[in-house]
Amino acid sequence: MTNLFSVFDPSTSMFNMSMNWTSTLIGMFIVPMMFWVIPSRLNIMWNLITMTLHKEFKNLLGPNSMNGSTFMFISVFSLILFNNFMGLFPYIFTSSSHLVFTLTLSLPLWISFMVYGWFNHTQHMFAHLVPQGTPAVLMPFMVCIETISNLIRPGTLAVRLAANMIAGHLLMTLLGNTGSSLSYYLLSVLLLTQIALMTLETAVSIIQSYVFAVLSTLYSSEVN
Template identity: 85%
Template sequence: MMTNLFSVFDPTTSMFSMPLNWTSTMIAVIMMPMMFWLIPTRMGIAWNTITSTLHKEFKTLLGVNSMNGTTFMFISVFSLILFNNFMGLFPYIFTSSSHLVFTLTLSLPLWISFMVYGWLNHTQHMFAHLVPQGTPAVLMPFMVCIETISNLIRPGTLAVRLAANMIAGHLLMTLLGSTGPSMSYSLLTLLIITQFALLTLESAVSIIQSYVFAVLSTLYSSEVN
């Protein structure tokens, strides 16, 4: 019996005293390389088309001064989050992307690396970002404080946005599903249709949130060049 509303998200799955929750995170790593050495399939061609499109878009966001190969890092982040989001839609699979342990592990190292690189190599450029162009002299101290705070909370907002969006849909589906046994047959049909609609919405959210995470990381990276 559930002790509270969020107990369905507790990491409790185990076998032979070994935790199995985070194995869903590594399933994509095991499955993904198959398309690179097997005969090209429709899925492989579709995935290559997606990654090529993302490469062009991220290259545009990073600008001409970006180092070669930078886009592949953000495509890898997009792929990892996308597969974990979709794995969480299957029953009895631990949704790792709905936990801050997973999301902060991705956002915090990226943000720290951007800041260290920017302040060491483009110090004047980073100082210039703290004061937007055209700011009156009286407001400059306040703008520096606001820009500093907004810069410091970036990894937290990236992590919380992804985790909150993933856990919200799962929680809503769990709440609606728990009311099924006490419903009449006519309302149960309506509940099933609603659950299918929510599942479709969650699939779209899984794609959108992974794309938003990768795009925002790319924009943060472009600011330090």
């Protein structure tokens, strides 16, 4: 291990093909067969989740949004949630902890919002650069600040998801490597700590996928 973060580097291969990124799609293969039998309990639960997200995203997008636009963000939520959960299993490459994965999601979304907004609602986009009630003296500075904050949005979306996924996994890896040199008493404490961290990581994986989807929805609602 060359450095602390090398545990997150792609490492497995088969027939000279990298097998790490298969974890991005492998979630679909472990979904139980009973999920596809309608109406199963899993299917009903997932329908409730998607309908709740649909109603919330619809409120965030506003009444002028196009029909069906919420399902794009629900799909993003589902994809990130699958990958975050897959990363909790041993020996599976956590694809959502890499900027290659997170930037691939955030950049196209942000660019499409910007292109649509500046071409169709140019005055509205210019108005966003100066918050309401800003003094005339501060207007040039506010334009610079708002422009910078707008430009770094895809980066903050991507880094937030990747950093949150790396942080917990890295802590668990560091604690797990000390297990062989501990006494039985300390080992039991370590196991309890790892179980607590695992629970926390499960919550983080859900929260981060939700945060990514909600922020993407808010960014899209600004260009309407």
